[in-house]
Amino acid sequence: MAASTKTSRSLMVWADFLGLALALAVLVLYFSMTTENFFSVTNLKTIANQIPVDLVIAAGMTFVLISGGIDLSVGSMMALSAAVLGVLLGPSGLPFGVAALACLATGLALGAANASLIAHLGVPSFIVTLGMLEAARGATFLVTNSQTQYLGAKIEWVAAEMFWGISAPILIALVVVALAHVALTHTIFGRSLLALGQNEEAARLSGIPVKRIRWIVFAVTGLLVGLAGILHSARLSAVDPNAGLGLELRAIAAVVIGGTSLSGGRGSIVRSAIGVVLIAVLGSGLAQAGAQEPVKRLVTGLVIVAAVILDQFRRRAR
Amino acid sequence: MYKFTQVLGRVALCALAVALFAGCQAKEAPSAPGSEKPRIALIMKSLANEFFKTMAQGADDFHAKNGDRFELIVNGIPNEEDVAGQVALVEQMIARGVDAIIIAPADSKALVGVLDTATKQGIVVVNIDNKLDAQVLTERGLTIPFVGPDNKAGARLAADYLATKLQSGDAVAILEGIPSAFNAQQRKLGLEEGVQAAGMKIATSQAANWEMAKANEVASGILNEHVDLKAILCANDSMALGAHAAVRESGKAGQILITGYDNIAAVAELVKSGAILCTVDQHGDQLAVYGIEFALDILAKKGAPEDRQTPVDLVTLDSLQSAPAQQ
Numbered sequence: 001m002a003a004s005t006k007t008s009r010s011l012m013v014w015a016d017f018l019g020l021a022l023a024l025a026v027l028v029l030y031f032s033m034t035t036e037n038f039f040s041v042t043n044l045k046t047i048a049n050q051i052p053v054d055l056v057i058a059a060g061m062t063f064v065l066i067s068g069g070i071d072l073s074v075g076s077m078m079a080l081s082a083a084v085l086g087v088l089l090g091p092s093g094l095p096f097g098v099a100a101l102a103c104l105a106t107g108l109a110l111g112a113a114n115a116s117l118i119a120h121l122g123v124p125s126f127i128v129t130l131g132m133l134e135a136a137r138g139a140t141f142l143v144t145n146s147q148t149q150y151l152g153a154k155i156e157w158v159a160a161e162m163f164w165g166i167s168a169p170i171l172i173a174l175v176v177v178a179l180a181h182v183a184l185t186h187t188i189f190g191r192s193l194l195a196l197g198q199n200e201e202a203a204r205l206s207g208i209p210v211k212r213i214r215w216i217v218f219a220v221t222g223l224l225v226g227l228a229g230i231l232h233s234a235r236l237s238a239v240d241p242n243a244g245l246g247l248e249l250r251a252i253a254a255v256v257i258g259g260t261s262l263s264g265g266r267g268s269i270v271r272s273a274i275g276v277v278l279i280a281v282l283g284s285g286l287a288q289a290g291a292q293e294p295v296k297r298l299v300t301g302l303v304i305v306a307a308v309i310l311d312q313f314r315r316r317a318r
Numbered sequence: 319m320y321k322f323t324q325v326l327g328r329v330a331l332c333a334l335a336v337a338l339f340a341g342c343q344a345k346e347a348p349s350a351p352g353s354e355k356p357r358i359a360l361i362m363k364s365l366a367n368e369f370f371k372t373m374a375q376g377a378d379d380f381h382a383k384n385g386d387r388f389e390l391i392v393n394g395i396p397n398e399e400d401v402a403g404q405v406a407l408v409e410q411m412i413a414r415g416v417d418a419i420i421i422a423p424a425d426s427k428a429l430v431g432v433l434d435t436a437t438k439q440g441i442v443v444v445n446i447d448n449k450l451d452a453q454v455l456t457e458r459g460l461t462i463p464f465v466g467p468d469n470k471a472g473a474r475l476a477a478d479y480l481a482t483k484l485q486s487g488d489a490v491a492i493l494e495g496i497p498s499a500f501n502a503q504q505r506k507l508g509l510e511e512g513v514q515a516a517g518m519k520i521a522t523s524q525a526a527n528w529e530m531a532k533a534n535e536v537a538s539g540i541l542n543e544h545v546d547l548k549a550i551l552c553a554n555d556s557m558a559l560g561a562h563a564a565v566r567e568s569g570k571a572g573q574i575l576i577t578g579y580d581n582i583a584a585v586a587e588l589v590k591s592g593a594i595l596c597t598v599d600q601h602g603d604q605l606a607v608y609g610i611e612f613a614l615d616i617l618a619k620k621g622a623p624e625d626r627q628t629p630v631d632l633v634t635l636d637s638l639q640s641a642p643a644q645q
Contacts, residue, residue, distance in 0.1 A: 035543055042568075043542045049567060050535060137366075137396070146371040148530070148556060150584035156566070232531070236563045238584060240530045240556065241366050245397065287539025293497050293525040 019310050020258065020274045024281065027303075031285030038288050045165035049235070051280045052173035053078075053247075054254060056228045058272045059180040060221030061251040066184075066197045067217045068264025069125035073114065073132035074225050074251060075244030079140040081107040081229030086149040086239025096154065104226040110136060111222010112215075119215040133248070140241050149239040158234035169231040176224065181269040193217065197264030254279050257307040278307065356417040356617050357389045360606055361407050363422050363447070365394030367528075368582045369554075369602050370422065373447075376603035377610060388614060391416065399496065399527075401425045408432045412439060418613040420606060422447035426500035430454045433462060442616050446609040448501045464625045465612045467600035469504035470511075472630035473553070476577040477512020479596050479632055480549055483575060486517030488548040491540045493533050493561060494525040495553040502528075505553040505579060513551070521547055526557050533560030541568045549575040549595075555585040558594055581633050589635060596634045604628070 032039035057074050064071045084106045088099035110132065117128045159167050184190040192213050195203040204210050233239050254275035260267030282303055286296045360377050362370045374392050381390040391411070395403040404424045409432060411419055419436055423429040423445065430450055433443050437460060445464045455462060484490070492509050495502030506523065513520055521544040526533035537550060541564060550565070552558040558578030565574045571593070578585050581599035588594040608628050631637070 037543050037545065040542070046538050046542055046568070050538065134396075141366050146366050147368045148559065148582060148584045150559065150587055159567070161569075235567075236530055236534060236560060237566070238530065238559050238563070240559070241368075242364075242397070242529060242556075243531065245529065283535050284539045284542075287524060287536045288543035290522040290524065290543075293494075293527075 017271065017274070020271060020278070020307070023303075023307050023310060024274065024278050027278065027281050027285065031281070031289065035285065035288040038285055041165075043284065043288075047277070047280050047284050048170050049159070049165075049167050050284070051276055052169035052231045053228045053235070054251065054276045054280065055173040055273055056176050056224050056231065057247060057251045058254045058258075058276050059176055059269055060224040061248075061255045062258070062260050062267050062269050062272045063180070063184070063193065063217045064125070064221055065252070065255055065260045065262060066193055066264055066267040067214055068197045068200070069118065069214070069217070070252070070262075071114070071125065071129045071218065071221055072248045073110070073129040073136055074221065074228075075247030076133045076136035076140065077107060077110045077222060077225045078229045078232060078244040078247060079241065080110065080136045080143065081226045082233045082239050082243050083140045083143040083241065085155075085229060085233055086151060087143055089151055089154050090149045090239070096158075100230050103229050104223060107226020107229060108219060108223045111219045111225060114222065115215040115218035118218055119211045125218070140243075144239065144241045146241050148241065150237070151233065151239060152237050155234045156237045158230065159237075169234060172227070172231065176227070177269055177273050184267075184269055189213065189216070194265060197261075197266070199265075250279060253304050257304060257311070259311045275307075278303075355387065355389050356614070357391065357415070358418045358420065358610055358613055359391045359393065359411040359414075359416040360610070361404065361411065361419060361421040362392070362394040362606075363404070363424050364397050366397070367556075369580050370394060370447075372603045373422070373606045377606035380607045380610060388610070390610075395424060399424070401428045404429060405432045408436060412436050412441065416441060417617060418442040418444065420444045420446055420609040420613055422605075423450055424448075425498060426451045427454050427498075430458060430460070434458055434460055437462070442613050444609045444613045444616075446605050448499055449504075451500060463612065463616075465609045465628065466605060467628050467630045469501045469600075469630075470508035472598045472600055473505040473508025473551075473579060474512045475508075475630065475632040476579060476596055476598050477509045477551060478516070479634060480551065480575060480577050481512060481516030481518065483595065484516070484518060484548050487519060489519045489521040489544055489546050490549040490551060491521050491537075491544065491547055492523035493536060493550060493552045493557045494523060495528045495557075497525050502553055509551045509553070518548075526552075526560065528554050528556055530556045530560040533557035534564050535560075537561040537564035538567065541565065541570065541574070547574060549577070551577045553579055555580040555582045555597055558585055558597065559588075562588065562593060586633065586638065589633060590638055592635060596632055598630055599633050600630045601628065 037043060061071060081103045085099050085103035088094045088102055114128050114132055117123045118125045159169055161167055192208045195208055196210050196213050200210055232243055255272045256262060257275035257278055258268060258271035260272060282300060362374055365371055365374060393407050401424045419441055426448055436443050443462050445462050446466050449464045450462055490513055494506045522540055524536050526536045537560060541547060550561045552561055555578040558576050561576050565571055575595045577595050578597035581597045585594055585597050589597060612626060
């Protein structure tokens with residue numbers, strides 16, 4: 001009896017991925033038929049090397065959404081972290097290790113600032129991170145003096161091909177996804193987070209340190225943002241004051257496509273990662289098909305909504 | 319304790335708001351009562367964009383030297399697509415009763431309405447950088463002088479230079495700016511004309527909205543699909559940097575030529591190292607100054623305003639080496 005419930009549960013988990021995998025397969029099939037070189041190893045590598053930033057941010061965003069909050073500031077915070085990296089590595093000429101640590105520290109500090117205001121002062125995360133979205137962008141302009149910094153060889157090696165066309169950033173991102181997945185599914189932190197998202201009052205009464213959990217969620221997101229700042233700069237070998245514009249919405253879209261509830265209490269890191277891949281495949285495929293901007297935006301919007309609707313139907317059917 | 323921190327937080331927030339407000343107020347240059355100096359508002363696009371930042375800096379420097387001739391108020395919108403934000407800025411400047419508005423419109427049509435209002439109030443309006451749509455201006459019976467570069471001719475310079483490095487029949491791709499912006503359209507036209515005149519083939523032309531990361535994504539896709547591609551022509555330098563990163567990642571560095579536009583410092587460096595073929599300098603630091611001088615002329619003479627063209631120059635490895643003093 002117990003064994004059979006266990007099997008059916010694990011079956012259900014797999015069925016969970018089915019809708020998303022199907023949507024992804026349809027996209028890949030469509031682009032493979034309409035373009036010459038979409039379905040190729042080269043393109044697989046290109047897409048793999050494009051998604052690390054989004055994967056890392058989406059992992060943080062999944063935690064945030066599960067906690068019932070939202071983080072609108074990830075794009076701006078990433079730009080500011082990257083700006084610190086760029087200034088230390090470029091004009092100041094410090095070694096990469098120092099600049100990278102400063103970049104991570106900036107992300108963590110910004111995340112911790114969000115976290116403290118949200119967890120300890122009880123200001124809604126929407127407001128706090130909306131403020132941070134503006135403030136961090138302003139600080140980025142100050143730090144970079146609104147100028148794009150070209151870093152070239154000083155950072156290029158981070159994103160260089162290691163083997164089979166795979167670069168370090170994608171491996172780092174996959175490790176982050178794996179760690180985040182384990183943290184969510186196999187730790188007390190993960191269970192507490194889900195409980196907090198489902199019912200904060202009940203979680204508090206059952207002795208879960210909700211403030212601390214919430215603080216950790218936003219601070220960790222900040223740290224991940226710092227990491228994303230390094231990966232982003234390495235990929236473009238430049239630091240750009242407009243980096244990460246609209247990243248928050250792309251991350252939220254990926255996470256929601258992955259079935260994480262905007263009202264909290266439910267979500268999966270792995271599914272968010274599939275959401276990221278889906279959006280990347282869409283962007284890459286549309287560019288290869290030579291689609292014009294209006295078509296790109298229309299299609300992207302429709303696919304996001306369609307993916308979520310598909311997901312809801314599947315949930316209701318269960 | 320909890321209440322105390324809550325109260326403390328609110329007090330801190332209020333203090334912050336007051337400080338911010340005071341900060342904004344302090345930026346305004348104090349105007350002596352009865353002063354005759356004309357008040358000129360410079361309304362830019364994104365001050366985050368290096369190009370506009372340089373332009374504003376040029377205007378500030380000019381003002382510092384000519385402070386006795388006019389007062390200057392510099393404004394910008396947070397991002398280039400924020401058309402509504404720019405309309406609101408113009409409205410604020412009208413309300414403040416400025417004598418002239420120098421504007422780099424975020425959109426070549428959407429700003430015409432509010433600029434019409436400004437003109438009707440007797441404010442001298444001068445259009446810089448991105449030209450307002452001629453047809454919309456005519457429909458409203460409005461003449462707003464344009465002081466600035468010919469973006470189409472500038473883009474043509476880049477394409478013509480590229481043509482000297484390639485052969486007829488070679489495939490190239492174009493990365494466009496925001497499709498609704500006039501300068502993006504003009505640059506696209508100039509690039510297309512140059513490419514076609516040389517008999518090269520446009521494999522694809524797509525918008526990357528002036529952005530580096532977006533250009534990187536689009537260029538990666540294009541490089542993958544069009545394996546015989548020889549060059550990527552970009553409508554601005556940020557996109558050229560994004561394309562450069564995509565080319566490097568595809569392992570085709572040195573095989574694909576890249577052209578830019580704007581001559582930002584980061585790209586000038588890459589032109590020097592040969593990684594980017596060329597860019598185009600439209601002397602951004604002087605654009606706003608040209609506009610201000612023009613507005614002062616009109617205010618002094620009350621003459622009929624006419625368009626005035628400013629120089630555009632091709633920047634290549636050769637030009638950088640022969641003129642090391644520049645940049």
